Amino acid sequence: MRRILAIVKKEFKQMRRQKQTLLLLFVVPVVQLLIFGYVLTTDVKNIDLGIKDSDKTVFSRHLIDKISNSGYFKIKYVDTTPRGVEELLKKRKVDAVLIIPEGFMRKVLRREGSQAQLIVNAMDSNIASIVTGYIMRIFENFGAGILKGSAPAKVKMIYTAWFNPELKSVYFMVPGLAGLIITIICTLLIGFSIVREKETSTLEQLSITPIKPHELLIGKMIPYALGGFLSITLALMVGKLWFHVPMRGSYLLLFGASFLYILTALSIGILIATFSTSLLQVLFLSWFSLLFAIMLSGLLIPIRNMPKFIQFLSNLTPLKFYIKMLREIFLKGGGLNLMLMDIAILSLFAVVFVLISSLLFRKRLTA
Amino acid sequence: MRKSKAFLKKEFLHLIRDPKSLFLISLLPVIMLLFYGYVVRMDVKNIKFGVVNYDHSQFFEGLVSDMEASSYFTREGEFPSLKDCEKWIVKGKVDACLIIPSNGYKKLLTGKDTEVLLVLDGSDSNLATTVANYFHAFLAKFNSKHMPRGPEFRFSVVNFFNPELKSSHFFVPGLAAIFLMMICAMLTSITIVKEKEIGSLKLLRLAPVSPFQVIVVKLLPYLFLAVVEASLIIAVAELWFRVPFRGSLLSLGVSIFIYMFAGLSFGVFLSTIASSQAIAMILSLVLTILPSVLLSGFIFPIKSMPVLLQALTYIIPARYFLIIIRGIMLMGVGFKEIYRELVFLMVFAIFFFVISTFRLKREL
């Protein structure tokens, strides 16, 4: 116990003296969250919409006002034929063009079956479908307004989004990013600290003292686990206070899950360090494992869209389960009963990684 | 010239002597391309939905089975009430729940609209938005098929350049921008810093060769490697993912070359500030690869970012290259439309090339 405490004290002193560690612990979570919170959004805004209004009636102008007021579009009046649109799109003057034909409104009211045309740059399929969706909704509302009783009955949709009625992507991103930040901090910091001790051969010096490998590991993990808790708290505070992400679940559950995940992330860091002899290798391996985690954890990209094999692979990244839990706790206010399975999986990960890393660490220490 | 040849030979020997790395460097991007080409998909399939049908008419049964038939939606179950479905939504077992009101069909028959309610799981906002859009589009089609035609306020959609709305067409060329940056900036900075670390750069400085020569010759093998890489990536994009290629190979070749030059120059620049390979790697991660992924418009639309971050994107080469490569491959643009981007990349490349030659001369 005394020996563990001695290592803990030492690590804290070193953390205090190493500016880059402090930077990683305090500044990185906040900055990362602020930048990523804004960047990592697939919300589409400021779409450059070219409008060719050949109708030039009060109605068409009213329709354009509606579009312009929706907040998604920047309207540019263009004078073009459908054929000329391609040129506009190529030059990136506009993202889409809405062509309202001559006599459009008149023909619609007389049931002569005229329609407007929306030409979208569909290079980015995601943006294309979102733009189409926006315009469609505006048209429907507008049509309902002017056609009133004269239109045939149809099935209409209203929707409500639970947990996030405004569908803000920041609500979705912040808990995920918090998970990512913990991964970066816990894995990298402990990996660096162990390899630094290898490089300066203080690790060898320690191995000659009566300290046992598990004592050394526990002593090393405690400070970085606390650092992990600190930075996740910081990240979540930014999420709550700056981005106003709601916190609906229990803090106890949140920290319990975080504890399990931090343990796993630290073990992965230790594992990486036992395989590396230089900072460069640690960096390379952690970057690789991080990339894997980012891509397959569902942080950014929905797992369901991936091929079955890759979906199966995604179960190998603990981050997936942690992020899932964070999102459920934050947004859905999910309780323990909802995530028993996830907790079990995360615990399994924690136990397996702690065991493997400590075994390998012990082996490397005495060979 | 003789000296340059000696250099070149040495650099190639380095590459050959380390077949493992060479293999990794040249094949990894292709493997990753295949991998991420499938992983990075923003279009959603298999939306899982539950149904609460209070209406029970054949008409709405038809609506549900039409939904299932559309390949976008998968029905997970029917529930007697929303309350029964709630748990499924909270657990994430369904993405949405469709609620059809009682007497919905009767209402339609009397000429009135029927509103169905779609309850979405908003915790994944991206998914929810997409689901709402898809459902909307589905309804529009459904209405025009099954309901009597009347006065309609409609528009038709033309999806230019990507009529099937395949997201791989958008992402696969984008990945080229990132991999090329990775090879050019990261590898060159690491290899130059390595010479710093083993001390041989001091000898090179003492030898009667100019820093300009040192840089150019150190870059050539990686330029070569990057060209191979670029061809492989384009080939995979064309043959495997069937990304259309509408522009000219020449303009793409020239653009890739200029982009690689920009990446290499920046890599050399990084090597003049980094003191160890680890630092070179961190710098190239933070200063080239992360911005290339996040701030270039690779996945996340620049237009939706706050103004300050948008301003930042203007100094990121990948931003320009994405415009170029997507423009050439998907839109078939020529030099006329992309010359401004090319000029920027040139300026960027020359700026850092000059600075690093200067720094290398002074510092080493």
Added chain:
Amino acid sequence: MIGPTGFIEVRDITKEYDGIIALKDVSLTLKEGKITGVIGPDGAGKTTLLEIITGLRLPDSGEVLIAGKKWTEDSGSLKRNLGFVPQDFSLYSDLTVEENLFFFGQIYGQKDGTLREKIEKLLDIANLKKARKRQAGKLSGGMKQKLMVLSCLIHEPSVLVLDEPTRGVDPISRTELWELIRFIKEQGTTVILSTSNMEEVSRMDEVVFLAEGRVLVQIEVQNLSELFPFKIAEIKTDRVEDLIEKVEKLKNIKATHVVGRRVRAYFPREYEKKVVEELSQIVKGWYPVSPTAEDVFVYLTGGFIGE
């Protein structure tokens, strides 16, 4: 071309790094065709001095003249006539012995034909012929060190500078390295090298003692003992501690030093007679020894005053 004298002049050089003085008012004149050693512990400023001489670093003040030429004026021809083995230099480990030598020859613009001959000769001298096809990374420590020296000799410099060439090298490789260095000197090349190993002084023509960025002394090796004002008596004993106690009580003994089971007693020359008398009262046999380079260095850095 470096002129016929080939000497190196270092004038009033001062160099600071972030407010820490690495060199302070260093002035030296180094003779052509000699082996000059820069001796001092780690941190004395040896590397900085050598890098300034080779033009890799610019001094804050002062200047270096090689054969009357300054680095700032004629770096091209100076570069061609200088060879430098940096302390941190460790070859391209993935290239073979030959490839390394070829590369360094070629960047000095040498033609392949003559280069091949030269490499042949150098490999022969350094006894590395059998290892020519081996990758440098797979050589033993001593062989690597020799190869490093060779790669800086390939363009036949008239001045060769080596920064701690014998650091971490075992005695056999060290002997071989010194044979190589001696051979280089016999070709008329001026050699400047640094070391923290005082034992190597005897192999040099001239030494410069450096401590804390200052030159303590520059002197020809054969005159070294003239600097030392003490005489040394060495006594063999099995009971070191008892003997020291006795010897240190003697009034004229300035210092003692123990090497294994031998006690060395230092006393001023002028008291030789008295000391001889006193010593013969407490010990049976002793004999005079001459001072080592380490003795001189310790004396110059004030190590005897404290004792």
Added chain:
Amino acid sequence: MNEYVVEVKNLVKKFGDVTAVNNISFSVMKGEIFGIIGANGAGKTTTIRMLCGILPPTSGIVRVSGFKIPRESHKVKSKIGYMSQKFSLYEDLTALENLELFAALYGVNNRDFHSEIERLNQFLEFKPFLNSLVSSLPLGWKQRIALSCALLHRPELIFLDEPTSGVDPVSRRSFWKIIRKLSGAGQTIIVTTHYMEEAEYCDRLTIMHEGRILALDSPDSLKTSLEKESMEEVFVSLVGGSLEEV
């Protein structure tokens, strides 16, 4: 006086196909300064690591302070001190913080720690530097702090791995003076080095080459028996005979 602190019999260590230590035997007496001399890769470090109990031997018998290695390695650890050539201290901690750390690891309690600091300070005179960061200390002082860390728990046996490389001669002389005092007080010292000047300071030494022991005796006897002037010549004649550059 003829009490053996270290006994090694037929010790072998193989790493895969490579035999790093090839059937060596020696004993070290209490209070002795015992040297292990050899080139890089001669097997010095491997031997030391086995003696410290951090590397299990392939075969052979090792006894340190009466304990069998590797079975009783954990008991040995508190009996030995170790100082390596790199002075493996934490550069970003102060000298005192380093000392405190190692005291805690060796289970030295607080009161003993302070009296021990006083005792060590008497001959190592490190007090003025206790609160400086190790990274800011000159090499000679790092060496003293590293030695103090190895001595805090009053080990019976001290391993010094190339203890004076790069250190200035004045520091080196006072360092060896301290080592002599320790040995005089009954502590046993094992030194590895490839510096021949350090070889001369040993009571007895063994010359290792390619995992084998080529000679084992006092420096003076080695010189007399081989009729050589210096240890360097002794080494060259012993090792050189078996060495052919490839």
